[in-house]
Amino acid sequence: MEVFSDKLDVFWNGFLGTVQMCLLAAVGALILGALVAVLRISPIPPLRAVGTAYVTVFRNVPLTVVMFFAAFALPLLGSDASFLKIPGLRDVIKPLGTDLPYFRFATIALTLYTTAFVCEALRSGIGAVPLGQAEAARSLGLSFTQNLRHVVLPQAWKLAIVPLGSVIIAMVKNSALAAAFGVIVTLMGVVDELVSQQYYDAVPVFLGVAVGFLILTIPLGLLLDMVERSQKKVATR
Amino acid sequence: MTDALITLDAVNKWFGKLHVLRDVNLSVAAGEVVVVIGPSGSGKSTLCRSINRLETIDSGTITFDGRPLPAEGRALARLRADVGMVFQSFNLFAHKTILDNVTLGPTKVRRQSTADARAYGMELLERVGIADQAGKHPAQLSGGQQQRAAIARALAMRPKAMLFDEPTSALDPEMVGEVLEVMTGLAKGGMTMIVVTHEMGFARHAADRVVFMADGQIVEQAPPAEFFAQPRTERARDFLGKVLSH
Amino acid sequence: MRLTRIAAVAVVAALALGAAACGGDDDKSSSNKFPAGSTMAKLADAGKIKIGTKFDQPLFGLKGLDGKPAGFDVEIAKILTKELGIKDDNIEWVESPSKVREDYIQQDKVSLVVATYTINDARKEKVSFAGPYFTAGQDILVRKDDDSISGPESFQAGDKKVCSVTGSTPAKNIEQYLKDKTAQLVLFDVYSKCLDALKAKQVDAITTDNVILSGFQSQNPDAVKLLGQPFTREPYGIGVKKDDKQFRDWINDVLEAAFKDGRYKTAWDATLGTNVKMPTALTVQRY
Numbered sequence: 223m224e225v226f227s228d229k230l231d232v233f234w235n236g237f238l239g240t241v242q243m244c245l246l247a248a249v250g251a252l253i254l255g256a257l258v259a260v261l262r263i264s265p266i267p268p269l270r271a272v273g274t275a276y277v278t279v280f281r282n283v284p285l286t287v288v289m290f291f292a293a294f295a296l297p298l299l300g301s302d303a304s305f306l307k308i309p310g311l312r313d314v315i316k317p318l319g320t321d322l323p324y325f326r327f328a329t330i331a332l333t334l335y336t337t338a339f340v341c342e343a344l345r346s347g348i349g350a351v352p353l354g355q356a357e358a359a360r361s362l363g364l365s366f367t368q369n370l371r372h373v374v375l376p377q378a379w380k381l382a383i384v385p386l387g388s389v390i391i392a393m394v395k396n397s398a399l400a401a402a403f404g405v406i407v408t409l410m411g412v413v414d415e416l417v418s419q420q421y422y423d424a425v426p427v428f429l430g431v432a433v434g435f436l437i438l439t440i441p442l443g444l445l446l447d448m449v450e451r452s453q454k455k456v457a458t459r
Numbered sequence: 460m461t462d463a464l465i466t467l468d469a470v471n472k473w474f475g476k477l478h479v480l481r482d483v484n485l486s487v488a489a490g491e492v493v494v495v496i497g498p499s500g501s502g503k504s505t506l507c508r509s510i511n512r513l514e515t516i517d518s519g520t521i522t523f524d525g526r527p528l529p530a531e532g533r534a535l536a537r538l539r540a541d542v543g544m545v546f547q548s549f550n551l552f553a554h555k556t557i558l559d560n561v562t563l564g565p566t567k568v569r570r571q572s573t574a575d576a577r578a579y580g581m582e583l584l585e586r587v588g589i590a591d592q593a594g595k596h597p598a599q600l601s602g603g604q605q606q607r608a609a610i611a612r613a614l615a616m617r618p619k620a621m622l623f624d625e626p627t628s629a630l631d632p633e634m635v636g637e638v639l640e641v642m643t644g645l646a647k648g649g650m651t652m653i654v655v656t657h658e659m660g661f662a663r664h665a666a667d668r669v670v671f672m673a674d675g676q677i678v679e680q681a682p683p684a685e686f687f688a689q690p691r692t693e694r695a696r697d698f699l700g701k702v703l704s705h
Numbered sequence: 706m707r708l709t710r711i712a713a714v715a716v717v718a719a720l721a722l723g724a725a726a727c728g729g730d731d732d733k734s735s736s737n738k739f740p741a742g743s744t745m746a747k748l749a750d751a752g753k754i755k756i757g758t759k760f761d762q763p764l765f766g767l768k769g770l771d772g773k774p775a776g777f778d779v780e781i782a783k784i785l786t787k788e789l790g791i792k793d794d795n796i797e798w799v800e801s802p803s804k805v806r807e808d809y810i811q812q813d814k815v816s817l818v819v820a821t822y823t824i825n826d827a828r829k830e831k832v833s834f835a836g837p838y839f840t841a842g843q844d845i846l847v848r849k850d851d852d853s854i855s856g857p858e859s860f861q862a863g864d865k866k867v868c869s870v871t872g873s874t875p876a877k878n879i880e881q882y883l884k885d886k887t888a889q890l891v892l893f894d895v896y897s898k899c900l901d902a903l904k905a906k907q908v909d910a911i912t913t914d915n916v917i918l919s920g921f922q923s924q925n926p927d928a929v930k931l932l933g934q935p936f937t938r939e940p941y942g943i944g945v946k947k948d949d950k951q952f953r954d955w956i957n958d959v960l961e962a963a964f965k966d967g968r969y970k971t972a973w974d975a976t977l978g979t980n981v982k983m984p985t986a987l988t989v990q991r992y
Contacts, residue, residue: 239887265531294898297905320888322866323907354550357513358609362564362616363540365533372563377554404868404891404902414892419877 225422226430236412237434242315243329243408244394244438250333251393252386255340260370262345273341280338285331285396292331293324293403303330317407324404332397339389347382348374380453387446391439398435409434463522464489464620464651465510470519472505472675479505480516481675487620487653492646494662494683495655497672498698503655506672507624510653511542524619540568543613543621547628549605551597551612557584558593561612569616576615583611587641603634607641620651627658639665659702663687671695744945744952748816749789756782757801757809757818757944764916764977765821774798778819780972781838781943784963785817785956807831810944817956818944824990833949834942835956836989838969842935843875844915846922848903849930854910857882857936860889868892868899868908875913878937896921904928914939919981940990957989 226233261273280288296303303326312319318326351374359373379386401410409431416422465487472480479502487493495503508514510521512528512535521528523542529535552560561580565571571579584590587607589600597605606626613621623642627635639661646652646665656662662669663683670680673694679686690696739746748754758778759766765776773779779798786796801809801820809815810832821841824834845867847854859865863884869876871892883889891908893899899911900921911918915935922931945952963969964987973983 294901294905297902297907302907317887320885321864322888322891324891325887352550354546354548355552358544358546358550358552358612359563360536361511361513361539361542361544361546362612363536363538363568364564365536368567372567373552377552380554401871402894404893404898406890406892407887411892414871414876419874 223426225416225426229416229420229422232412232415233409233430233434235407236409236415236431237437239317239325239405239407239411240394240397240409240434241438242317243325243332243397243400243405246315246318246329247332247336247393247397248390250329251336251340251389254333254337255344256375258337258341259344259348262341263348265366277338277341280335281342283335285335285399286402288335289328289331289399289403292327292334296327296330297323303327306330317405322404325400328397328400328403328405331403332393332400335396336389336393339392340386343382343385343389344375344378346385347378347380350381351377384446384450384453387442387449391442394438394442395435462488464491464524465653466520466522467506467510468520468522470506470509470516470521472502472509472514472516479675480509483519483675483677485670485677485680487651489619489651490649492650492652492654492665492667493670494666494668495653495670495672496657496659496662496698496702497678501672502675503672504624507622507653507655510622511539511544513544536568540564540616541619543616543618545606545609545613545621545623545626547625549597549602549609549629551605551609553597556594556596557589557600557608560597560608561615564612564616580611580615583614584608586644587611588637601634602630603637606630606634606638610638610641610645614645620653621645623652623654623656625655625657627656657702659687659699671698673698739955740951743955744816744949745789745955748791752791753795753797754786754789754791754817755797755799755815756786757799757806757815757820758782759802759820760798760800762821764920766819768800774800775976777839777972777976778821778941780976781960781969782817782819784968784972785943785959788959806944810946813946816945817952820944821941822944823939824942828944831947832944833947833953834944834990835953836942836960837940838943838960838987838989839941840984841914841916841939841941843878843912843937843939844918844935845932846903846911846918846929847909847932848906849928851909854932856932856934857912860884860910863889865889865910866891866908867910867912868902869912870894870896870899879912900925900929916977916981942990954991957991960987960989 258273258276261269262277264270264273302323306326306329307319355373355377356369359369364372397408398410401408401414405411406414412431413424413427416427417424463486467483467485470480470483471478483506495506497503505514509516510523523538529538552563555563558577558580561583562573562576565576565579566573581590581593584593587610589604589607592600592604592608597608600608626642627638630638635658639658642654642661643665654661666683668680669683669686671678671686678694679690679692687699690699739749758774760768760774762776765778766774767776768774783793786793799809799815801815801818806818806820806822807828810818824837845854845857853859854865857879860867860879860882861884866889867879868891869879871894876890876892880886880890891902896911896913896917899908902908903911911921915931918931922929943956945956960969969987970983
């Protein structure tokens with residue numbers, strides 16, 4: 223157990239890496255997921271087809287495969303995802319700005335994969351918004367995008383927040399896979415460093431990693447419970 | 460009729476095999492109040508909804524203010540902005556306050572300033588008698604209050620015509636009066652209105668013309684005094700007999 | 706050279722046959738060759754031996770489909786057992802992962818360990834080593850057209866990226882040369898992914914044992930090159946019971962002889978192949 227006192231900094235750095243990746247992927251997936259959801263309900267058939275194809279592909283392919291493509295196919299296409307070296311952001315989230323692209327690759331993979339699930343959660347939320355809301359907006363002369371932006375999506379977010387939360391919790395756990403694709407400073411990377419290279423006992427290290435994930439996921443779960451309860455209150459009022 | 464604001468010419472619509480509108484011809488002049496009555500399933504709601512293209516038609520033409528209804532797109536949105544619509548189930552935006560419901564269209568579609576929209580919105584809420592509810596959310600209001608808010612929302616766009624799709628059918632009986640009162644005020648004020656309703660009282664004293672529909676067809680139309688006193692067709696007599704005996 | 710080898714085999718074979726012919730309990734056959742009471746004599750008399758090796762180390766000791774390990778370590782061990790007159794079938798291979806090697810020797814679970822066993826002082830406290838019979842070292846593989854990396858020091862500036870595999874000593878060794886681990890080090894589960902990353906210019910170098918890197922170089926001679934300057938030295942020795950100097954010296958004698966007469970080269974060529982360059986001399990440590 224002395225591994226916790228000796229190597230707390232390793233755990234902390236790994237935790238930070240995971241937090242950074244998850245924050246980026248969550249924000250990215252929520253934005254992209256909303257866009258894909260809009261495609262899926264758009265009145266224009268080719269756009270709908272694109273949205274449907276996206277979800278079909280990314281929801282039905284294992285994350286490992288997506289990660290593999292991001293890490294080994296993007297370079298073949300000549301990309302090292304440097305568009306993610308966003309000024310300002312890369313100063314806060316250091317791994318984003320490194321020459322080494324694997325943090326960016328894994329974040330892209332996690333984002334693209336999670337986007338499909340965000341889209342479906344949102345779409346279920348959009349489906350739960352009564353049709354009359356959109357009709358009323360249309361009858362006022364709002365365009366399709368205005369309708370979405372001001373009427374449908376604000377309500378869909380609320381209805382989708384619980385399923386979205388589950389998607390994000392799953393995403394946090396899925397982020398563990400990044401360690402297998404070259405991202406060493408994450409919670410799972412801690413295992414490699416401490417167990418495989420420095421010969422600490424595996425069980426305490428894994429316990430520490432589990433605690434790290436729980437610190438991230440349990441508050442999320444509690445938050446969702448709270449939201450769910452307050453929604454029930456509104457519904458019964 | 461040269462001054463017709465709304466014209467339906469040989470309009471047909473099917474829901475699958477169901478022929479819901481059969482060769483409907485109707486012309487509504489500016490400032491006219493037309494009340495559409497008829498048994499349920501007669502197509503009167505569909506007629507009302509097709510005028511601002513919430514329902515598409517399969518053949519025939521609908522003209523509004525001299526121009527045929529546009530297909531999708533900006534032109535259609537502009538037309539809809541000019542045609543107010545009040546729904547049976549109010550359809551107020553659940554996540555917005557009453558005042559925000561009323562100002563959304565003017566600010567986003569008409570590009571009015573928020574201040575102007577709010578000032579006019581409050582004026583309208585005052586007119587329909589719920590100015591004191593402006594800051595509340597729809598779920599906090601009674602059905603009658605909600606429907607009056609929905610009317611104010613439609614009026615905020617300064618429409619050229621108003622469509623009412625059974626505006627009192629979802630209301631508790633004691634709230635029907637307050638909504639009809641607002642509608643009567645509008646009719647007296649010269650608004651062009653098409654009202655689908657079961658409220659024969661409203662038809663009798665507020666309508667310029669009553670249109671009776673059955674099985675997707677306009678069976679007869681006449682000024683209310685004439686229609687209620689001497690319906691010409693057997694179906695209308697039959698319908699009125701059922702409705703008025705209650 | 707070839708003749709002497711054949712002769713040597715013939716002699717060993719004759720000795721073994723002789724031992725069989727004269728009956729298993731006859732001490733004289735071994736005492737002719739080995740001092741009485743020596744470990745060699747005991748093993749030769751027993752006609753069987755337990756040898757510790759790795760079962761999961763490619764090129765050195767990797768268990769094959771037939772259930773027996775194969776590799777350079779195994780071949781080196783067989784040179785010794787042939788000298789002892791023990792048939793291959795009478796060798797019991799005992800899987801000896803890194804952590805248990807000293808224990809197995811101390812507890813007599815094995816008579817000797819040939820298992821990519823790096824000689825160091827800490828281990829010499831518990832066991833004795835013959836050899837080394839092989840010197841591994843951590844080296845660096847770079848793209849063929851890249852002259853900007855000359856050794857591990859080239860990573861200190863912080864602009865060069867290096868790949869290795871998870872859970873390896875090489876990854877730990879290179880860390881001390883890095884300015885920023887996050888920005889410079891990438892680890893995969895297998896080296897082939899590192900090679901992809903190197904070719905696609907996502908990383909500038911791969912670091913691990915020179916043996917493994919040599920293999921990659923031989924497969925991709927047009928794309929990559931090995932620096933050939935190991936910056937760690939890992940002499941592989943043969944572990945025996947502590948202070949069994951007699952046995953240790955005998956093993957060293959056999960190793961030297963085998964290097965001279967070509968048996969060492971045969972073992973090398975059959976396992977490490979031509980892609981790892983065989984050293985020109987073998988210098989055992991006698992102590």
